Amino acid sequence: MGKNVSERSIDPATRAMLLEADRAGIETAWDRFDKQQPQCGFGILGVCCRNCNMGPCRIDPFGEGADRGVCGATADIIVARNLLRMIAAGAAAHSDHARDAVLAFKKMAEGEAEGYQIKDGAKMNALAAEYGISPEGRSPEEVALELANVLLSEFGKQEGPITFTRRAPAKRQSVWEKAGIDPRGVDREIVECMHRTHIGVDNDPVHLLLHGLRTSISDGWGGSMIATDVQDVLFGTPTPVMSESNLGVLKSDEVNIIVHGHEPILSEMIVAAAEDPEMVALAIEMGAKGISVSGICCTGNEVLMRHGIPTAGNFLQQELAVITGAVEAMVVDVQCIMPALGNLAGCYHTKFISTSPKADFPGTLRMEYHEEKALETAREIVRAAVENYPNRDPGRVNIPREKSGCMVGFSAEAILGALGGTPQPLVDAIVSGSIKGVGAVVGCNNPKVQHDFGHVNLVRELIRNDVLVVTTGCNAIACAKAGLLLPEAAKEAGPGLRPICEALGVPPVLHMGSCVDISRILVLAAALANHLGVDISDLPAAGAAPEWMSEKAVSIGAYVIASGVYTVLGTVPPVLGSPEVTSVLTKGVEGVVGASFAVEPDPFKAAKLMIAKIEEKREGLGLSA
Ligand code: CUV
Numbered sequence: 210m211g212k213n214v215s216e217r218s219i220d221p222a223t224r225a226m227l228l229e230a231d232r233a234g235i236e237t238a239w240d241r242f243d244k245q246q247p248q249c250g251f252g253i254l255g256v257c258c259r260n261c262n263m264g265p266c267r268i269d270p271f272g273e274g275a276d277r278g279v280c281g282a283t284a285d286i287i288v289a290r291n292l293l294r295m296i297a298a299g300a301a302a303h304s305d306h307a308r309d310a311v312l313a314f315k316k317m318a319e320g321e322a323e324g325y326q327i328k329d330g331a332k333m334n335a336l337a338a339e340y341g342i343s344p345e346g347r348s349p350e351e352v353a354l355e356l357a358n359v360l361l362s363e364f365g366k367q368e369g370p371i372t373f374t375r376r377a378p379a380k381r382q383s384v385w386e387k388a389g390i391d392p393r394g395v396d397r398e399i400v401e402c403m404h405r406t407h408i409g410v411d412n413d414p415v416h417l418l419l420h421g422l423r424t425s426i427s428d429g430w431g432g433s434m435i436a437t438d439v440q441d442v443l444f445g446t447p448t449p450v451m452s453e454s455n456l457g458v459l460k461s462d463e464v465n466i467i468v469h470g471h472e473p474i475l476s477e478m479i480v481a482a483a484e485d486p487e488m489v490a491l492a493i494e495m496g497a498k499g500i501s502v503s504g505i506c507c508t509g510n511e512v513l514m515r516h517g518i519p520t521a522g523n524f525l526q527q528e529l530a531v532i533t534g535a536v537e538a539m540v541v542d543v544q545c546i547m548p549a550l551g552n553l554a555g556c557y558h559t560k561f562i563s564t565s566p567k568a569d570f571p572g573t574l575r576m577e578y579h580e581e582k583a584l585e586t587a588r589e590i591v592r593a594a595v596e597n598y599p600n601r602d603p604g605r606v607n608i609p610r611e612k613s614g615c616m617v618g619f620s621a622e623a624i625l626g627a628l629g630g631t632p633q634p635l636v637d638a639i640v641s642g643s644i645k646g647v648g649a650v651v652g653c654n655n656p657k658v659q660h661d662f663g664h665v666n667l668v669r670e671l672i673r674n675d676v677l678v679v680t681t682g683c684n685a686i687a688c689a690k691a692g693l694l695l696p697e698a699a700k701e702a703g704p705g706l707r708p709i710c711e712a713l714g715v716p717p718v719l720h721m722g723s724c725v726d727i728s729r730i731l732v733l734a735a736a737l738a739n740h741l742g743v744d745i746s747d748l749p750a751a752g753a754a755p756e757w758m759s760e761k762a763v764s765i766g767a768y769v770i771a772s773g774v775y776t777v778l779g780t781v782p783p784v785l786g787s788p789e790v791t792s793v794l795t796k797g798v799e800g801v802v803g804a805s806f807a808v809e810p811d812p813f814k815a816a817k818l819m820i821a822k823i824e825e826k827r828e829g830l831g832l833s834a
């Protein structure tokens with residue numbers, strides 16, 4: 210097989226399992242990636258169009274062949290349209306997840322969702338207040354029902370603004386209004402993306418890109434934010450908690466259940482069902498010492514943040530978890546779940562259980578989840594896993610030893626709480642220069658680059674330079690595995706940041722949650738900006754997605770720059786075939802929203818770019834370098 214394992218990942222547990230895969234003759238995403246080489250040059254540049262059946266059309270990047278499609282679309286138009294469709298898909302994924310969270314919340318309010326309850330009533334009342342709903346003289350369930358209904362109506366809101374966008378500083382809101390990108394409901398924006406990219410509709414790259422920004426804002430400050438907040442009400446707002454990370458969290462003598470995907474709606478119930486004494490007794494009857502639940506990707510992040518459930522790894526480790534031979538059930542919902550898992554699970558005793566009515570895969574056991582009987586379904590799933598334990602072949606079990614401790618659970622509320630309820634101490638530290646600024650590092654893994662290399666090195670460079678890092682998604686998991694989420698990691702921070710972390714007993718890298726929880730970062734940024742009376746684009750902050758791959762990441766990147774935060778991408782988006790789109794995204798858009806993208810695969814150079822931007826913003830605020 211192609212590359213040697215150390216070129217594929219910096220993570221020792223991942224390397225060990227890649228060697229094991231090789232020994233067992235099993236293919237992983239890395240091998241399939243190698244088989245895809247060379248990847249299509251038109252696709253890489255974004256100049257292939259399949260939007261109508263006169264095509265497919267492609268533009269010759271060398272300027273010798275076709276310079277437009279059958280309809281006359283140029284490379285600029287095709288690239289912009291393709292990018293808009295990526296944003297639409299990403300925003301749809303986040304926001305459809307949000308819709309399901311609200312629907313579960315509504316069923317709970319109606320007393321039809323056994324096992325769910327209002328865990329954070331204070332947060333619910335605060336949300337209700339944003340919508341002008343008064344809790345006066347009403348039961349929490351009545352408030353919940355009214356709130357659920359107004360939240361549901363946000364998705365299809367035909368006229369703007371959507372309520373949570375009013376959380377942004379007033380200056381940011383007027384930037385959006387002036388540019389004509391203050392969004393309406395996310396459903397409407399996504400439909401308009403599809404309409405505009407149909408043959409013969411919107412054919413101006415800048416006009417298309419502006420709608421892309423508008424759509425992404427309806428995700429970040431709409432769909433994603435709704436998902437985060439409703440999940441906090443239903444399952445609790447995270448507070449700091451200790452846990453563990455990496456494949457070493459799997460247990461050699463317990464039933465291992467992995468929850469993978471993105472929604473906490475079912476995984477919360479699985480966590481509860483796995484603690485049920487009846488289930489634990491059954492596990493013991495089957496010869497196991499107990500039941501161990503761990504997570505992968507963002508479903509994992511959700512239960513990690515709220516319950517300290519260990520994370521077994523990030524996106525590229527999903528297959529490796531099965532290859533340990535120690536997983537009784539891989540339970541999935543939606544998003545970032547490789548269809549390859551079906552075949553793979555078939556080579557082991559692992560049950561690959563799919564639960565979402567929306568997401569089926571080859572080779573799965575379907576155990577569809579519905580709110581009305583979520584706890585019951587969760588119990589059935591846990592039982593299936595436990596009863597599968599005797600099928601485990603001890604001779605094939607190979608759990609890497611590596612795991613690292615981590616401190617997680619830094620919701621915006623928890624961070625502000627730790628600071629005494631106001632951003633002032635953080636502002637003071639930034640003003641004095643002890644903390645230079647804030648870096649938000651997020652996003653996926655991608656076999657195009659060495660697994661975790663960009664994540665870990667970029668974050669290390671930032672904290673070494675006194676930049677406080679906030680993280681979500683698969684970056685957070687990479688940081689956890691590297692020990693960067695431990696308070697002890699303060700030792701790796703610069704002379705300004707280190708004593709602050711040590712005094713507060715927190716790591717220099719704060720895990721804020723799953724990908725939809727990037728909305729927490731927006732809320733924190735808004736709190737800082739509002740406190741200072743400036744716009745988000747004035748803050749000494751920068752973002753990065755060193756190893757991104759998903760369409761969701763494209764929507765995220767777009768709303769982060771639309772919110773005013775400069776963002777460095779570590780893998781190249783499919784836009785280079787259009788000089789105009791490339792130039793708008795890396796330069797022109799700055800004049801519209803006060804931030805732009807950069808592409809820099811080298812994490813050390815990416816850190817330099819982010820730090821330079823932070824210095825520039827400090828200067829703008831009249832702060833010392
Ligand atoms: Ni939603 S989107 S690979 S799991 S961060 Fe992880 Fe996070 Fe990307 Fe998917």
Ligand code: SF4
Pocket residue numbers: 258259260261262263264265266277278279280281282287408409
């Ligand atoms: Fe070709 Fe235009 Fe049809 Fe795209 S929309 S496939 S460029 S004819």
